[in-house]
Amino acid sequence: MRTTKGEVKPCLSKKETAAWQCPITLAYPNSDSGLYWCENELGERSNTLKFTVTDGPVILESPSRPATEGDNVILRCTTQEDLTSDPSADFYKDGALVGTEPTREMTLHGVSAGDEGLYGCRVSGLGESPQSWVRVEAPPLSPGHNILSVPRLVSHVIVGIPFLVTTVLLALIYYGDRATARRANQKRSISHRVVMDMAP
Structure with missing residues (x-):
């Protein structure tokens, strides 16, 4: 380690x-x-x-491992002493208040990349906890699933377009030559018939 x-x-x-x-x-x-x-x-x-x-009186318990997008993340604000008067806790993200929970436990439902940040909590009369970083990662790719990067996609397009254009041109030339040959054969057969009809 x-x-x-x-x-x-x-x-x-x-x-x-x-x-x-x-x-x-x-x-x-x-x-x-x-x-x-x-x-x-x-x-x-x-x-x-x-x-x-931390050795402070207020501690924020958060997952030590990165959360996966779509997961629920539970944050707990714990204290070293029991509170009977006001057990609620204020939760903060990047310094801004995100909610107050009477149970001192907050659940972030279906987290996304926007939920990533520094979290902390505060209990009235005791103070604030040290901040904890909550990290959110994209879900793992399924086996066989492949995402092309932008440079790789561009290279595929650059190579693929000339190949496609060449294939279309060859097909047009091929079918054009066949059509020309077919018309030539029809003209020859008509001229032979005309010659045969004019013969005594």
């Missing part, structure tokens, strides 16, 4: 799921908050996850 600070931490293999686990124990805000990803021996890397550690 690699962090943005350049640290490399070994991961333990979980044989039953063929997955790797990288536990972070006794996490501290200043030393363990940041971006994390894993790499194999070939240097291939996974998606990047933002891991935030």
